[in-house]
Amino acid sequence: MLLDAVEGTLADFLAAQIVGLDAVDPALGSLARTTRDLVLAGGKRLRPTFAYWGWRGATGLGEPLDPALPALAALELMHTFALVHDDVMDESATRRGRPTAHRLFAGQHTRAGRLGDPGRFGTTAAILVGDLCLVWADQLLARAPLPTSTLFAVRSCYDRMRVEAVVGQYLDVLGESAPDEWSAERALLVARLKTASYTVQRPLQFGLALAGPVAAEIDDAYGRYGELVGEAFQLRDDLLGVFGDPAVTGKPAGDDLRAGKPTTLLLLARQLAATPAQRALLALDPAGAVNPADGSGGLNPSLISELISETGAPERIEAMIQERVATAVTVLADAPIEDEARTALVELAVRATQRPA
Template structure:
């Protein structure tokens, strides 16, 4: 199965891409509209909510809705088009907003989607008001609270989506797994960043738990469960999702080192500046020979990572062959994922959408 299979005279890849783009717009509209209504309900006319009423909907507006897309494809494996299902899967975009806000606070990230991160916006607001106390502490505290609101609103949107109680009951276990694995994976990632470079196996385990399962596998299982899909189909989706999820995070780690800041919306080499023990750094360290190991040690011990150090890191990673090898690992996982989709079990329209989504996850530049 490939993303260029044809149905009649219409290229399925093109049709799938257009369909997914339209679906993403619908999911984003549902998530954005819901947050706009809740923000107006809770903050309109209140001084403490003057910024929140606009900042929270604006934060949602920049999303790509990748997790809702996977969830809805899972739904379409067993059920027809449904506005209620679109609202239900849109809840995952609000769950992701919660994760992003918390992640930016933990990492001290100044930017998100090319704009100031939420905690930065509230820090600046504190400064503009001339209030007493630490502006940065205020900004971080406000961001954590609003991240919590995204988490609450995610579940509220799911409950109020219009799906039946029976359909929702099938999905809760997967929704809970997403939330739990996200937090546990974040902790594992935090521990990795606080110690010497971990092993390759440890890095893979963390990226599966923190991002891989959360981004692809669990949303697919969630959507399929809502639709009442059987165990054979769900097992195939889980295998596909695990592999694509790993490839997605490996690609994300590459972008964290080599991504174009005008496209990613983050400073060049942000993961290097943050001293993240990402997969690309750990792989490069494992592939480095004795001479390059000394250069690795020197860079790891630098007190600060400036632009020159970022350039040196990049050159070293390329020289070890790790950048090229990461590309191979991503392609290997993508190929295995597509092979896991049994055309005798997965409907043709869903298989085409899965192939297109796999390409988006593994070939993206942001």
């Protein structure tokens, strides 16, 4: 019911945007349709789900859903902004098994026989799509029929979430250019800012703010639970980026390795490498990517993933995930929230961190 309601809210909002932009220029209508397709292209809808249960934790199940829907759906528009820009920065080819936004626009440019470089056009258009989604998220959030004081509290949490996502992404990009300055602890900081904040922690607190003035104990519990589960979510993502099945994840395996992204998994593997040969294979080439010294002349993801397994780093990451989820469940046990929300959040903690994609 929740996901259908969020999808319907997004579809109605985006349909109206398409009509408005079509009336200005058909090319803008086309832009809006491509953006709509990106927003509605599936996904786990974790952010509105966590926000919903954050809200229900304070209100119970009796409160009508409709007034909260614009705010919940706005989180998916913000998420699309982050994904589109992230894919541009990572030069990713696919997302959810489909071409990324910049690849879609490059393809449109080529098929239309336009002048100029299709890749440059695609990148430029994708950046604008991300910007548009962020503006639309603000517009949709503003439609929530909330008291002014409540809306200010919601906006405060929303703005903090956006800032943390942006600065976390900056640290992520910086880590690729200065990997020797990175540590597993700093990689976890990136996970807290870039992933935990806007995937779990702030959506929960955003949902709580929708309920109006509430006990500080709930906000504190959501903050701690959200940080733990959000970190575990990113640690699972690190594992999937190396060992996941592309047919399931919708993304090629080994992208993080090719980019030389200093994930907690890779940094732990370097720490645990027991022999000079292992350390050499996990070293970086001048461009920053993992460089297999096997004479292959380029990165060999299969070789590197096998080596990472040999170091025992994946088992260490699995233990870190389990520890964080167990602690998060303990935090919820003492939180003064509705029992239905507690049960749902325990289930979400497991589902978000044990996922295959």
